[in-house]
Every structure is written in structure tokens, then in C-alpha cells.
Amino acid sequence: MRKILVGLSWGWLGIFALLPLMMLFVVSFFHRGVSEFFVPGFTLENYIRLFDPIYFTVFFKSLILAVVTTIFCLLLGYPFAYFMASYGKAARSYLMILVIIPFWTSSLIRTYATMLILRTNGLLNTILLKLGIISQPMEILYTEWAVYIGMVYTLLPFMILPLYSAVEKLDRQYLQAASDLGASPWQTFVKVTLPLTLPGIIAGSMLVFLPAMGLFYIPDILGGAKSLVVGSFIKNQFLAARNWPFGAAISVFLCLLMGAGIWLYFWVKSRVSPEETKA
Amino acid sequence: MSEIVVSLHGVTKKYGDLSILNGVDLEIKKGEFLTLLGPSGCGKTTILKLVAGFEFPTSGEIRLNGRVVNQEPPEKREVNTVFQSYALFPHMSIFDNVAFGPRLRGVPEDQIREDVKKALEMVQLIHLADRRPNQLSGGQQQRIAIARAVINKPSVLLLDESLSALDYKLRKQMQVELKHLQRQLGITFVFVTHDQEEALSMSDRIVLMHKGVIQQIGTPTEIYENPANLVVANFIGEATFFDALVVDHSEKGIALETEGQKIHLKDTKTKAKPGSKLKILVRPEDLRVERFSKDITEAFSFEGLVEHILYRGTVIDLCIRLKSGHVIQATEFYNEDSDALGYKVGQAVFVTWVDGWEVLLEDA
Structure with a gap:
């Protein structure tokens, strides 16, 4: 029974994840077609094109977007996870539900909802105007601010969940031991809490950073498609420019970048806590 | 200081x-x-x-x-x-x-x-x-x-x-x-x-x-x-208790009634009133167990039957049921020269302790 289940999940992964990826990989070496999606053959042209400075800016912009989003998520998520872990059981599960609720609705729909909130005559501006905090509506929608707000909002739970589990696992006796040995609360945090929750920080950062690199609809919808990011760039190659081989090459390149990131994660993790990787 | x-x-x-x-x-x-x-x-x-x-x-x-x-x-x-x-x-x-x-x-x-x-x-x-x-x-x-x-x-x-x-x-x-x-x-x-x-x-x-x-x-x-x-x-430690009733006390000691007997101990510290209850605490290793009443050197002893014998390496523990039905534990050290090992279940023995080795505690 166990074998069948394991086999099933491998089969599922093979058909719906590995096979498309392999197809993408193969297509990335094909020629561009005029009337068809691609013309079979072998060329490195698609990869060489990637090193064009124009595309480099796209990658760089996406990287900045993903890094800044990750940092914001970390800065917001760490305190949240930390306090969540130190509350009682009832409060914890209540907070946990709040974190999970957004998953009940499609992210795309929530992004449109965000748009309604951020609009010039949207909910946010109306409330702030009524409260007299601002005298004229703020232009948020279709700016970088809107993109960051949308990205952080969408990806924050992916940061909080691994952080929470790392902080919760942290034995409070280590913190007591640190203060017992003369560490101030801040020193305890830097020298003990932070290093011991590093696996959670890295896991959360990966879970935010990787989708942030590929998300295209949030910059499109909230940023007004003004700045091109890798995600929408790939989407455009497939749907608008109808250049499948180039789109595939960008995808493969992005996969490799992320693969390198994951490898880095396990490398750092093995250095932080050797016992876990040994087992 | x-x-x-x-x-x-x-x-x-x-x-x-x-x-x-x-x-x-x-x-x-x-x-x-x-x-x-x-x-x-x-x-x-x-x-x-x-x-x-x-x-x-x-x-x-x-x-x-x-x-x-x-x-x-x-x-x-x-x-x-x-x-x-x-x-x-x-x-x-x-x-x-x-x-x-x-x-x-x-x-x-x-x-x-x-x-x-x-x-x-x-x-x-x-x-x-x-x-x-x-x-x-x-x-x-x-x-x-x-x-x-x-x-x-x-x-x-x-x-x-x-x-x-x-x-x-x-x-x-x-x-x-x-x-x-x-x-x-x-x-x-x-x-x-x-x-x-x-x-x-x-x-x-x-x-x-x-x-x-x-x-x-x-x-x-x-x-x-x-x-x-x-x-x-x-x-702390193992303890054997005897319930006792204070009969009288003076500068010479205290008279108690325990296990159906009147005994006299030289303890003068206890100021319990006659008629009040006490517990006599004796450590099991301080209890003396003899098989013949002629070997008893103390003024008092209680008769009982060996109920269990627990071998513990360097010592043996004896569970003894006294005539009153009260079961006590006594720890005996091996003496290579004597036949102290010769205890048997069901055997009649006499239990006592050296006057002054006991502790009298108020019964809470």
C-alpha cells in the first residue's frame, strides 16, 4: 500500500512537473517558428540572447524586487512569528488561522481586491481622508509602492510559517542560559536566537524569494505593467511574442538560478546544524 | 561567623x-x-x-x-x-x-x-x-x-x-x-x-x-x-514508625504505651502531654532482631513473625509482623561469624532497639 502511494506521487510529479520541465528544456534549444510555436533543431541562440544587456536589466529589476520583498517579509514576519510563538495556545491557533485565511481565496482575486483598496478613490484613501491624516488622496496604485505592498501581502505567510516553526522549536533554556552568562536581551537575540532560528529564516526567505522572482500578475496588475519583470517577460514570450524557444530558455535559466539558491540553502543549513543533515 | x-x-x-x-x-x-x-x-x-x-x-x-x-x-x-x-x-x-x-x-x-x-x-x-x-x-x-x-x-x-x-x-x-x-x-x-x-x-x-x-x-x-x-x-531514608501514647514523663525519661506494652525511654526532649499521641521513629538498620528473648539486652522487645526476607547484597531486609498486626521493616547486616543468615519466613523473632537511638515525633 505504502509502495503504491509513493509510486503514485512519483508518477504524479513525473507527469505534471518533470515532464513539462523536460519539454521546456528541449524546446529551449529549438528555433523560433513563424507559423508554428517552434521549429525543432538545435541552437544555443536563445541562451546567447539572454546575455543581452536589455534582458540583464529585466533580471536585475526582478532580483531587486524579489530581494526587497524578501527583506520586508522577514522584517515583518520575524517579530510576528516570535510573538506568536510566545503566546498561549489559544492565541496561537487564532493567529495561525489569521495567517492561513488568505489561502482560502485565489491570489489573483486578492490582488484585484488590493487594487480596489489602493485606488485613488479606494478604501485606503477614503479612510485616511475621513480621518484627516492626509488632505489629498495618495497615488499608490500603479507605482512601485503598490507592487511591493501586493508582493509582501501575498508572500508574507510563506515567511511566517517556517519562521514560526523555527522559533517555536527554540528551547527557552538556551535564552535563559545566555542571560545567565551575562547577555543582555539584545545580545541574547543576536548571539543565540538569531543563529538558532537561521534555518527558519533561510527557509522562509527561499519560500518568498523564489516565487517573488517568478510572480508576474502582481507587478502587472498593481504596477500597471510599467516595469518588466522576469515573470511577465516569460509570459509575454509565450503568449504575446509567440517565441516559445526563447521563453523556454529564460525559464530554464530562472530554474537554474533558483536551483543554485536551494543548493546554497542546504549548504548553509548543513553548516549551521550538522546533526540534522547527518541523520 | x-x-x-x-x-x-x-x-x-x-x-x-x-x-x-x-x-x-x-x-x-x-x-x-x-x-x-x-x-x-x-x-x-x-x-x-x-x-x-x-x-x-x-x-x-x-x-x-x-x-x-x-x-x-x-x-x-x-x-x-x-x-x-x-x-x-x-x-x-x-x-x-x-x-x-x-x-x-x-x-x-x-x-x-x-x-x-x-x-x-x-x-x-x-x-x-x-x-x-x-x-x-x-x-x-x-x-x-x-x-x-x-x-x-x-x-x-x-x-x-x-x-x-x-x-x-x-x-x-x-x-x-x-x-x-x-x-x-x-x-x-x-x-x-x-x-x-x-x-x-x-x-x-x-x-x-x-x-x-x-x-x-x-x-x-x-x-x-x-x-x-x-x-x-x-x-529521608527508610523509617519504621511505632504509634505510641504518652503515659508520663519526667527528668528521667518518658513512659509510653506502644505495641500493647508499656516501655520507658530515656528521652527528655519531648514535652508531649500525657495522653497525647506520638510516633516513635527508628531507622530499620537500628532495629535489633533476635531469635531468642534471652539475647535481648534492652528492657523492652516486641515479638513478631518474619513475613518476607529481601536480599539486598550487603544487607537483608526483614519484614516482620508484630503481634499487634503492625508490619515493620528491619535491616540486618551480615555478620560472617554468626548464623544471622538463618532467618526463615514464618520464624518467631524479637525486635528491639538501643534506648536513645529512636526519634520521638509529634503525630500530625
Whole structure:
């Protein structure tokens, strides 16, 4: 029974994840077609094109977007996870539900909802105007601010969940031991809490950073498609420019970048806590 | 008059309605090995936490080296703790663990290297300096935890059930090592345990606690030989009790009625009124068991039947049912020259003790 289940999940992964990826990989070496999606053959042209400075800016912009989003998520998520872990059981599960609720609705729909909130005559501006905090509506929608707000909002739970589990696992006796040995609360945090929750920080950062690199609809919808990011760039190659081989090459390149990131994660993790990787 | 390092005056600790400590008064002398002993939940660990600063008292006063430290955080106190689970930092090498305290105090790195080396040599684990805590055995981690604490030269070292995670043989060995270390360093040790044997063998003084109240403070001998009350007597060592009724007492001693007999003991300390109830406590090893009444040298003896014989290596325990139906336990040492081994189940015996070896306790 166990074998069948394991086999099933491998089969599922093979058909719906590995096979498309392999197809993408193969297509990335094909020629561009005029009337068809691609013309079979072998060329490195698609990869060489990637090193064009124009595309480099796209990658760089996406990287900045993903890094800044990750940092914001970390800065917001760490305190949240930390306090969540130190509350009682009832409060914890209540907070946990709040974190999970957004998953009940499609992210795309929530992004449109965000748009309604951020609009010039949207909910946010109306409330702030009524409260007299601002005298004229703020232009948020279709700016970088809107993109960051949308990205952080969408990806924050992916940061909080691994952080929470790392902080919760942290034995409070280590913190007591640190203060017992003369560490101030801040020193305890830097020298003990932070290093011991590093696996959670890295896991959360990966879970935010990787989708942030590929998300295209949030910059499109909230940023007004003004700045091109890798995600929408790939989407455009497939749907608008109808250049499948180039789109595939960008995808493969992005996969490799992320693969390198994951490898880095396990490398750092093995250095932080050797016992876990040994087992 | 020895110096007082830590003192607690009228200290209470409550969590909501739950009272953990009720008015504890305690003075800890410089350089002594003090053990807080009691069953789990008696408040002994709470005292440790209050002295360390992990918890603050609800009322009362705690002084450390003369200054009131009631609300002072742990990092400000010249006290260090060896935790029950050692709490060695898993992300640091043994060296960095031991160097943690001195580094925070800004000791120069050269000095630290020397101090850590000394501390690790003291616990004989200098060869493990580069390892991680999870690569060490329980006993080794225990010693590193001690090294990490004593390198800071604390006024008081607090040890929280520090030996309970070790197996029997290692625990015995660590008891000797701890005692040796304490003498060598001259640091005050406050040791928390629920193991009475451990407390008796290591301590200069024992504080016996029960339900948040100190029952008795004394040397191991005092606690064992002269328990202050029934709680102490029951907790420390094995005890055989005889219910007794006070008949009379004078300067010559006390007349009691027990096991259907009138006996006279030379005890003059007990001031119980005639007619009041007492318990006579006799340690099982102090009971004398004879097979013939002619061998009894004391003025009194109780007749009974051997019900069980428990062989325990160097001694044997006899369960004896007295005529009153009261079952008592007596421990007999082997005497190679006699036929003391010859006890049989069902055999008639006479039980007595040397007048004065008993303790008379008021029946609560």
C-alpha cells in the first residue's frame, strides 16, 4: 500500500512537473517558428540572447524586487512569528488561522481586491481622508509602492510559517542560559536566537524569494505593467511574442538560478546544524 | 561567623492563585555546598530560579552579596546556573560555549583562550574544545556546562537537578567530582535534587522542602538522625514508625504505651502531654532482631513473625509482623561469624532497639 502511494506521487510529479520541465528544456534549444510555436533543431541562440544587456536589466529589476520583498517579509514576519510563538495556545491557533485565511481565496482575486483598496478613490484613501491624516488622496496604485505592498501581502505567510516553526522549536533554556552568562536581551537575540532560528529564516526567505522572482500578475496588475519583470517577460514570450524557444530558455535559466539558491540553502543549513543533515 | 552570600527573607512566589513558595527564609553561607531537597513540586527549583533571576518573587526580599536583587535580571547577577538539560549552545563549539561569558564581559581574547583552556583542563575535556555539544556524551556535556558556568567565577553556582539525566554509575562518579570541584574552587554551590542519597553524600547542609515550605535545615547527619518532623522523617531514608501514647514523663525519661506494652525511654526532649499521641521513629538498620528473648539486652522487645526476607547484597531486609498486626521493616547486616543468615519466613523473632537511638515525633 505504502509502495503504491509513493509510486503514485512519483508518477504524479513525473507527469505534471518533470515532464513539462523536460519539454521546456528541449524546446529551449529549438528555433523560433513563424507559423508554428517552434521549429525543432538545435541552437544555443536563445541562451546567447539572454546575455543581452536589455534582458540583464529585466533580471536585475526582478532580483531587486524579489530581494526587497524578501527583506520586508522577514522584517515583518520575524517579530510576528516570535510573538506568536510566545503566546498561549489559544492565541496561537487564532493567529495561525489569521495567517492561513488568505489561502482560502485565489491570489489573483486578492490582488484585484488590493487594487480596489489602493485606488485613488479606494478604501485606503477614503479612510485616511475621513480621518484627516492626509488632505489629498495618495497615488499608490500603479507605482512601485503598490507592487511591493501586493508582493509582501501575498508572500508574507510563506515567511511566517517556517519562521514560526523555527522559533517555536527554540528551547527557552538556551535564552535563559545566555542571560545567565551575562547577555543582555539584545545580545541574547543576536548571539543565540538569531543563529538558532537561521534555518527558519533561510527557509522562509527561499519560500518568498523564489516565487517573488517568478510572480508576474502582481507587478502587472498593481504596477500597471510599467516595469518588466522576469515573470511577465516569460509570459509575454509565450503568449504575446509567440517565441516559445526563447521563453523556454529564460525559464530554464530562472530554474537554474533558483536551483543554485536551494543548493546554497542546504549548504548553509548543513553548516549551521550538522546533526540534522547527518541523520 | 561565615559570610552570607545569598539570603531570602519571607520570600513567596505565586502563579495566580497557585502558591509555590510560602514565606521562605534561608541564608546561604560563602563556600558551602547547600542542597535543596524535596519531592517534585516542593518549590526547590523555584528558589533556584529566584536566585538566578529567571523568576521574580511575589513578595519578600532576596539579597545577593548584601544587595537586594528582587527584580534584577539574570545578566546583572554574579550567579551562574548549570541547567538540568545543560543548555549548551548547539551552534557553537565547546570552546565558544565556555568562552561565551568572558566574551560578553569584554575579556581580551588572549586571556579568554587561557581561561577556557584552564576551565576545560579542570573538567578534563581539553581535547574536545573544537567539537559541537551534540558530539559529546551526557556526562561530557554536564562537565562542559559546569566549566561554562565556573569560568565566570560566580559568587554562587546553581545546579538544577544536574545529575538526574546521567546513569547510575556516572552519577556516582560526578557526585565525587562535583564535591571535589567545589572544594577546589571554593565557590558556593546550591544544588537542587530530589535524590536523598545524593543530598546526603554531597552536602554541607541540606534544606528539606515540602509544599513550598522549608521543613528543616541542617547537616546531613542532623537531617538523618534528628528529623524535625514526620515529613522529613518520611522523605529521608527508610523509617519504621511505632504509634505510641504518652503515659508520663519526667527528668528521667518518658513512659509510653506502644505495641500493647508499656516501655520507658530515656528521652527528655519531648514535652508531649500525657495522653497525647506520638510516633516513635527508628531507622530499620537500628532495629535489633533476635531469635531468642534471652539475647535481648534492652528492657523492652516486641515479638513478631518474619513475613518476607529481601536480599539486598550487603544487607537483608526483614519484614516482620508484630503481634499487634503492625508490619515493620528491619535491616540486618551480615555478620560472617554468626548464623544471622538463618532467618526463615514464618520464624518467631524479637525486635528491639538501643534506648536513645529512636526519634520521638509529634503525630500530625
